[in-house]
Amino acid sequence: MHLTNSSPSITPRDRHLLRHAALAVGCAVLFAVLAALVQTGWRPLSRFDHRPIDDLHRFAAGHTAWTASVQLFSDIGGTVTMRSVLGAAALWLWLIGARTLGGWVAAQTLAGWAAQWLLKLSFGRQRPTFSDPVSHAGGPALPSGHAMASAITCAVLVGLLWPRVGRAGRIAACSVAALITVGIGASRVFLGVHWPSDVVGGWLAAGIVLGSVTVLVELSRPGALARDFRRMNWRTRPRVQRVLVSPARPPRDTPVDHPDGLLR
Template sequence: MSTPGPRTLAHAHHPSWRRRRLDPDHSLGLRLTLAATAAFLVLVPFALLALLVLGGWAPLHRLDATVTDALHGYALDHPAWVTLVRIWTEVFAPMPLRALALLVVIWLLRRGARRLALWVTTTMVVGGLIGPLLKLLVGRDRPDLLDPVARAAGYAFPSGHALNAALTAGVLLLVFLPYAGRGRWRVALWIAAVLVAVLTGLSRVALGVHWASDVLGGWLLGAAVVAATTAAFTSWRAHTGLRPVQPAREGVAPEVERHPGAA
């Protein structure tokens, strides 16, 4: 009966990179791999959309122009509606949303949830830096309307309002899901997060300061950043021996509700 050689023993103690990535018991195993894959899959549609915008794809431009013309015509005929949309887009602008996230970070720090506070900060900062950089790289002009109801400076793609709304809605949803319990409160929290992200993005198209694809790009990029940072945070959880979680159902740190200092 043959005994395993040194190389075989070394392989048994040091499994291949592929086996470690697919090993559920490894700290960077199956769950992290699936989470990172999810983040990548969200980023792929954004990358394809960005390429279409950079290439000036005619069908996308026609669709953008059709949506903008329809909403702009409605805005010109309904000034009260324009006022309401302006209020919404100011209340949920990037700076107020970042201030809200900062308040949540301070609240988490006071509760001793330092790593969770770091996750919120990292998500907002990473998204906040990537957005302006991509605007410069893509260099897309905003809609140029004959009779605009609102104006905005800078480049268009991706929409900063849509991006920051998606970031903020995502982090607040995943922070506060443990407090929502089960049933209707959890559903209500999900609905609130989606509505804030969707309506904030649509307000920019309604005011004629962004193309519809700018807003879609902001949503996709925000979702990709949240997915990526969530993957990193759940990796840390696995490394410290905490039980695996389903972020969409439990949030990223369900133990923070009962034991704040553990997050």
């Protein structure tokens, strides 16, 4: 008597769902722990927040040119810019027929905006205060909207590029995305408008949104994201490739060498 394993194998879609579900749950647990430590005033976290913020403020106040450049970088990478980029990407995907993928991008944008303000209003954390601030920002501190929006935008753009580039392109895309995300988060701490834990909270909140939205879209439209990725590749592949592989045709008036060596 032979025993066979009747349990179904895990499909690529199942692995995709599990990865994003794990991302959402893991980031949610870490964010809950961080928020609890912030609310209870845990001393190690308080020292982690206050020590760098005071030193950075003294440096920023004494180096106005550098501070102005950091402020410009922070403004360029702000929430409006990041969400505008995602909005443009969603519109483009919709126009080329990748409707589910475009909806996924739009949902990441809207869910990120809604989650940001829901969390901010839930915790109501005060921002750092100085007698001579070098920058100003309104609203509660936790999580950092700049950190959250930049993480979501960079992750979505890398996801759109992922199937269209090779290993070198993926490494380059991930490196640029990481530098932008870390740079924008660090700029908010340098300018004294966020605590370091606010930035970490923004990145964790971004992970919650990215994973949750992807799982919901996959469950509501099974396989649609994969089909739209293939459609996007077909729609956007360079036309020049077909020109390069097509056989060359000589002009009508150009003499052609025939196998018998005569010119006709």
